Amino acid sequence: MLHKVLRIHPEDNVLVALSDLKKDEKISFEGKDIVLTSHVPAKHKFTMQALQSDDKIYMYGIIVGKAVKEIAKGEVITVDNIAHQTAPYTGKRKPFSWKAPDVSSWKNRTFDGYHRPDGQVGTANYWLVVPLVFCENRNVDIMKQAFVEELGFAKPNPYKSFVKEMKQMYLEGNREGLHEAGVASLEQSGEQKLFKNVDGIKFLTHNGGCGGTRQDSEALCALIAGYINNPNVAGATILSLGCQNAQPAILKEKLAKIDPEFKKPVIILEQQEEGTEAQLLTRAIQATFLGLADADQLRRKPAPLSKLTIGLECGGSDGFSGISANPTLGQVSDMIAALGGKTILSEFPELCGVEQELINRCSTDAQAEKFVQLMRTYAASAEAVGSGFDMNPSPGNIKDGLITDAIKSAGAAKKGGTSPVKDVLDYTEIATRPGLNLLCSPGNDVESTTAMAGSGANIILFTTGLGTPTGNPVTPVIKVASNHRLAEKMPDIIDVDTGAVISGEKTIEEMGNELLDYIVQVASGKVQAKAVLLNQDDFIPWKRGVSL
Structure with missing residues (x-):
């Protein structure tokens, strides 16, 4: 049975409306009646007693705001009558104890994942292509165009046929049809993946790597290293321009900090070293294809929920x-x-x-x-x-x-x-x-x-x-x-x-x-x-x- 209101914590002085409540409706709660002074939409809160200006608002047993004017008993709280306020915090104030939930029925459960050399287990198996600097975003996009559809990783796009349909109606002068046209249901792609044990190639572009602060570039390299290290990733192709702040040496340093014996394949190519765009992309595509072939050899195996x-x-x-x-x-x-x-x-x-x-x-x-x-x-x-x-x-x-x-x-x-x-x-x-x-x-x-x-x-x-x-x-x-x-x-x-x-x-x-x-x-x-x-x-x- 759906209750009308909820008090989340015994110390709270507001109630949550679980459904829309009307003005003048009488709410009975814990033996007391509260007559609503205003409409209270579902999900909103109203006061259990009258509040004066600066009185605290409590939810979940903690201070979550203060009254900025008098609030009547049964009045909905809004941005107009309360403001943000919290309690101060310091270091640890008291000891903490915890009673773990009973997980006996889950102890022997497993999931089928991809086991990595470092002991991590992935829930998926991806290859990454990432630029170290925004200057390489276009080259990453070109690689994406070359790989995704040819290897069967493309997702169906019903909106292409929708636009095609509307284009044809427009050319035929069928203006009324344009208003009635709709998108066909999303169908699964008939294209078969070449690498059946690889969930996809992920092309991550961004606007960092140069300009900004050196700290931003350091953080970007650390983030990319974290993505390469993620258990769901089999390996990565990294494109570098060469002169940017986010240098390959920094990325290698971040990977070594995560694991001095880092074993995943990481292909790093610099455009200013390779020469032409064609030379860079040819090498990048060849190396990535071979990396995908190796990643495809991995199979899912049982792993504990830990x-x-x-x-x-x-x-x-x-x-x-x-x-x-x-x-x-x-x-x-x-x-x-x-x-x-x-x-x-x-x-x-x-x-x-x-x-x-x-x-x-x-x-x-x-x-x-x-x-x-x-x-x-x-x-x-x-x-x-x-x-x-x-x-x-x-x-x-x-x-x-x-x-x-x-x-x-x-x-x-x-x-x-x-x-x-x-x-x-x-x-x-x-x-x-x-x-x-x-x-x-x-x-x-x-x-x-x-x-x-x-x-x-x-x-x-x-x-x-x-x-x-x-x-x-x-x-x-x-x-x-x-x-x-x-x-x-x-x-x-x-x-x-x-x-x-x-x-x-x-x-x-x-x-x-x-x-x-x-x-x-x-x-x-x-x-x-x-x-x-x-x-x-x-x-x-x-x-x-x-x-x-």
């Missing part, structure tokens, strides 16, 4: 994300931690207000101090240009109930579950310790997913309440809807629907088990995530500056 490294992401969030989808990811994160695997929680601007809880969960004082330093440095860099974490919620977030960054963050942090924080990583650092890892990245969806794949995620879970197509070139991105309506409206991008938590049909624990089972199917190559089917290959390196 070999999973799962990125935890949210984007296009709504007022239900922190109640259904994000806690479901938190349940999966705890299960993976209990099984000896790794999870990665990023988006530091969306941890604003929950810092103390995460600090207390850090396994060592050094990790806690690193987290504090990274958060304060990031916040200061935003404030230095007249911005701040409080400006994080997007118009879509606000419209669907996430009024302040602290409200958004309190729900977003639920993706990290309740397990101890085993490591704190700066941007481009690799996740090596089993358990929950915190990774410094922006809240921007693509910059964050780009970062998690660079830090070793071989699966990314991405919650959304409003819908977003974001994917990643090398790591399958599984989209998790917070509500039934989204899952029904955008089935082409949603993989798993957690709306049953809102309707009361399923518990977080049940949804966690359902999601983990789906993860195993995707990791084994038996099911393709919707973002993979759509060829949604989003890649944006973070220039170390202000990006919320």
